Amino acid sequence: VMLRFLILAIIVMTVAGKVYNRLFEDLLGRYNRLIRPSEGANDTVRIAFRLKLSDLTDVHERTQVITTNGWLIHRWFDPRLSWQPSLYGNITSMHVPGELLWLPDIILYNNAHGSPHVSAITKAEVRHDGRVKWTPPVVYNSMCKIDVEWFPYDEQYCDMKFGSWTYAGSQLDLIHLMADEVVEVRTTEGIEWTVERGIDISEYQESVEFDLLSVVGKRHEKYYPCCDYPSIDITYYLNIRRKKLFYTVNLVTPCFGLATLTSFVFYLPCESHQKLQLCISILVSLAVFFLVLLESIPPTSLCIPLIGKYLVFTMLMVTASVIMTVVVNNIHFRLPHQAVPEWVRRVFIDGIGSRLFISRGVREHRKKEKTKKRMTALNAMLILEKQFNKTLFHLEMATRERNEGMSTTQQLFLKLPFAQRSLSVRTNKMKTEKPQAITRQLSTDKSIFNVTARISEKQQDEATKRLRRAERNVHYIAQTLVGRRTVDENTADWHFLSLVIDRILLIIFATIIMSGSVVMFLSAPSDDRKPIN
Incomplete structure (x- = not known):
């Protein structure tokens, strides 16, 4: 049966092949x-x-x-x-x-x-x-x-x-x-x-x-x-x-991250010396993104792509942050011999600084008097007392221990009663400048009178000269300490001013960058049509 079937199939195929050949020849x-x-x-x-x-x-x-x-x-x-x-x-x-x-x-x-x-x-x-x-x-x-x-x-x-x-x-x-x-x-x-x-x-x-x-x-x-x-x-x-997914993850999100970093530049302290380095790094990263973008879009001048506008916006913000960082660093490292202008103090330090909840780390010791008090030896002693956090009695005892070999005149000065040496200081706190000078002179004359009663005229002159020399030395030391305190206060003022400006710029840049990002990408056309494929 199988043999018959195979023979029949061969015959049919042969006949069909001949029919196809005949049809092909007839048509073509x-x-x-x-x-x-x-x-x-x-x-x-x-x-x-x-x-x-x-x-x-x-x-x-x-x-x-x-x-x-x-x-x-x-x-x-x-x-x-x-x-x-x-x-x-x-x-x-x-x-x-x-x-x-x-x-x-x-x-x-x-x-x-x-x-x-x-x-x-x-x-x-x-x-x-x-x-x-x-x-x-x-x-x-x-x-x-x-x-x-x-x-x-x-x-x-x-x-x-x-x-x-x-x-x-x-x-x-x-x-x-x-x-x-x-x-x-x-x-x-x-x-x-x-x-x-x-x-x-x-x-x-x-x-x-x-x-x-x-x-x-x-x-x-x-x-x-x-x-x-x-x-x-x-x-x-x-x-x-x-x-949208590919470009959002690989292009838009990094650009937004770089734009956000631009505002955080102003949160970095000036003492770290990394503010400008961070700004330049962001600027270089944006330049790399620009090169990637230029390889993806046609070189046309008819319009700027949306991501290109955002990159330009971010680059402008980074450029502005570089400029403002230079300004802030200049303020932070300003020479301490130059005081902060009064109007700047009122606006930024006393006004905006307190509203931004920024606390000062250095206590201000600046005096508010319009006229400067005349510096005397005993006033200088009070300044020394405040500077070293020691009383005049402690200073007196330390001086006696270290100066047992001093001359007779110097030892007589140290033997003066403590009340007589500090009398003019207490008097200066309650009277005006002119009566203070008179009282101080009387107190000094009284002390010298008590000393000269027990020593000769020659020793009195020599002791007076040494006392005046000591007064000048103490006065110089006090002036140096006052100058150092002024330098410290000016330095603290400039540092605090730079901190306030940094905080203001942080708020401004963060607001502009967030607003610009939202406006930029919400302006893109929204199409919720489903694809036909």
């Missing part, structure tokens, strides 16, 4: 592929045409070219390729190499580079009634004007224009394959036959970078002054939207 024996398939010389060949999109391979923003893969579906009627199935073993269709048939010369008009013609000539399906279907695969690089105004939250509108390169509209007519979905629209340029789903996306593979929003197909029939026949084309309009 006298077929001329150079002649247009029409029954009359003036008849029009109608080509039902449609693009079947496989994937959107790439969008080259810099070169303004999109790369697409797919198939071109052609259907037409060739009366020379018809037969009766009953005469050829009920064969209703056959596949014929495209090189042996007449093929329409449909090309891509807005081709960027590469061949605009169909490069892969595949077999065509020929049916017994003369209908021919040819679906060659194509890879096109078409021109597309890239609008980068809202990059990376942008939408692009690209078109692919197809038409015959050789035949006029009266000889070859392009029509939509989906004739039942065609909508006729009259425009100022002529009549348009529109199909909302002009491109077949049944086998479309989703792009990782763009969403496909619409694929409208329009047939145009235009008349030009040079010719009395129409020029026919079918143009497909692709509306694509960039996916």
Whole structure:
């Protein structure tokens, strides 16, 4: 039984092969592929045409070219390729190499580079009634004007224009394959036959970078002054939207982080000596982002992309932060011999500083009197007492222990009662400047009188000179301590002023950067349409 089945199958295949050979010879024996398939010389060949999109391979923003893969579906009627199935073993269709048939010369008009013609000539399906279907695969690089105004939250509108390169509209007519979905629209340029789903996306593979929003197909029939026949084309309009995740994570978020760091520059203390280094580092990082951006967008001067505007805004803020950091450092390290101006003290130190809850780390010892008190020896002793946190009694005892070998005059001065040496100091606190001088002189005269009562006139003169010399030395020491205290207070004032200005700039820059970021990215178009793919 198996042997009989195999023999029967071989016989059938042999007969069928002979039938196919006979049909092929009958159809193509006298077929001329150079002649247009029409029954009359003036008849029009109608080509039902449609693009079947496989994937959107790439969008080259810099070169303004999109790369697409797919198939071109052609259907037409060739009366020379018809037969009766009953005469050829009920064969209703056959596949014929495209090189042996007449093929329409449909090309891509807005081709960027590469061949605009169909490069892969595949077999065509020929049916017994003369209908021919040819679906060659194509890879096109078409021109597309890239609008980068809202990059990376942008939408692009690209078109692919197809038409015959050789035949006029009266000889070859392009029509939509989906004739039942065609909508006729009259425009100022002529009549348009529109199909909302002009491109077949049944086998479309989703792009990782763009969403496909619409694929409208329009047939145009235009008349030009040079010719009395129409020029026919079918143009497909692709509306694509960039996916936001990649650029948001890898470009927008780092830019926002750098912009935020710009405000925190003013939170860094001046003593760290790293403020300018941080500013310059942010500036260099922004320059690197600019280079990355320039590689992604076309070199156009028509508009600045959204991310470019944000980078320029951030760079301006960083530049301003560098300038203000230099100013703040200049204030912080100002020479201490120069006091803070009074109006600056009132506005920043006493006014704004207290409202910003900034506390001073150094206590202020500045006196408020308009007139400076006359510095005397005993006043100087009080200053020494405050400076070293010791009383005059402790100073007296320490002096007696270290100066047992002093002269008689010096020892007599140390033997003066403590009340007599500090009498003028207590008197100065309750009286004006002139009575203080008189009281101090009387107290000194009384002390000298008590001393001279027990020593000779020569020893009295020598003791007086030494006392005056000691007074001058103590006065010099007190002035030095007062000067040092003034220097410390001025230094503390400049440091506190720089801290207040830093805090003000921190608030200002943080507010501007946050507001600018929100305004910048809320201005981008928001499209919640779902992709058709």
